[in-house]
Amino acid sequence: MKKKIYLFCSQGMSTSMLARKMQEVADANNMPVIVEAHAHGTLDEKIKTEHPDVILLGPQVKYLYNETVEQFGDYGAPIEVISSEDYGVMDGAKVLKMALVALKNNKK
């Protein structure tokens, strides 16, 4: 079963750039991971139908963090905001690692 790492920003535009970089790193390291980017408005639907394992928010929608945790905290996937430094330089490896660490901590 591949782990699903889903990125969300307001329209899923710039997060899709980062998602691609993360996927490249994952593929290069043969990691069973799917990274996708979507609009925050579809989060509810994605959770119900595709069951992501990690939910990451772009820094430009960090104001939605509290709301997201309130709504979907019980769902079981870790929810985190990507740091603006890593986001700015589109550092796929670093964000991927952060996602995996979050996943690991969540399992404990």
Added chain:
Amino acid sequence: MFDKLEKVLMPMADKLGKNKVLLAIRDGFLITTPLIIVASLFLLFANFPITGWSEFWAGMFGEGWESWFTNVSRPVFEMVGFLSCFGTAYAYGRQLEGDAIQSAGIGMIAFLILTPTRIFFDGVPAVEGGDVAGGLSFLYLGSQGIFLGLFVSIIAVWLFNWVYRRGWTIKMPDGVPPAVSQSFEALIPSAVVMLLFFFIRIGFEFTPYETVHNFIYSVLQTPLKGAGNTLTAQLIYGVATTVFWFFGINGPAVANSVFGPITKVLTMENLEAFQNGTDLPNIFTDPFSNFFTNWGGGGSTLSLVIVMILFCNSKRIKQLGKLALVPGIFGINEPIIFGLPIVLNPIIIIPFILVPQVNLILSTIATNLGWIPYTTGVALPWTTPIGFSGYLSTGSLFAAVWQIGLLILGCAMYYPFIKILDKKYLEEEASAVAVEEEEISFDDISFDDL
């Protein structure tokens, strides 16, 4: 000072981002957007801004070939009020964590209950057995109906879910298939909503407005869109979005929850006028604000990226410029915002706010002078690159040249500010002892324990 501002802005964004009604309206429009874009492309093909285009196709297919294409665009544009009602009702139902599709249904029906369902023609007597057909007039379903659609969907869906949640439903005994019992559960909530709108409809027939459509249109929609159709409102919008971005918050996503419904009406009115071949009424449409004030995203940072690549020497700025150029051409600029960064950067904030405002003012003047035509309202994706976007949204080649001119002006405005930053980064890079890049290893994460 920044701390204080951030303390004000973050909760504000949080509040606006949390408000279920505003979220529903935003997401509801998102549902209609792909339809509008596709329909726009059909309309654009039928009216491509090249002389001889229409004659060329008419030579092949005969006069009236355009109607093949407008038969696709027309239903979308003339139903846009109804569509936004449907989309908002669905999104609001989802927000309330109720039955979304049932909510969409009830919103739609509530809207139709308020809408005249007989069409009267001048000169045709409305008698029994006469030629007056039952039907819906596009007049009420198009851009004139956008605001009413939003109000109705919110009220209807809220009430529906409220009644539902109170448990005022018909409960089926065990053994009844769930699909059957679900449809019965929605029965009483639906009845309450439909009764409410039944009375509203009757109530308005006793007023001089006759229909709720007329009332909303003259009391709310006209003044509101009038207020949105001013340079002042656009300047405020521009400052709001850039200031939010400065704090790392997606500015348009926040500001559009307030401005979006208004500019949507302005845009759709132009589109309808364009489709019908009448004069375009509004300057400040969505395409105008997308394609004549900002290039490369908020702050018009495409100019900045160009200066970064051409004139800056520090490694950090050069690299970032290269990374940001291609997305910037398509209007995406988060790498610059968070990477340069623009967030909380007191130097860059000055041109970041100023450049879009200068673009806005100059483009407004140019439009008023007739140098560039009003935008047709044709919904190109906001990611359409500079040059193409100006031409396709107005049909004027000069508009494309105008965009490039403003892009260069933007470069000149960003230049002195980014040079200051460049110098600072150069000094830092020279004095920095070569720091070992932190090697990222995935070895310590094993997939077995995930």
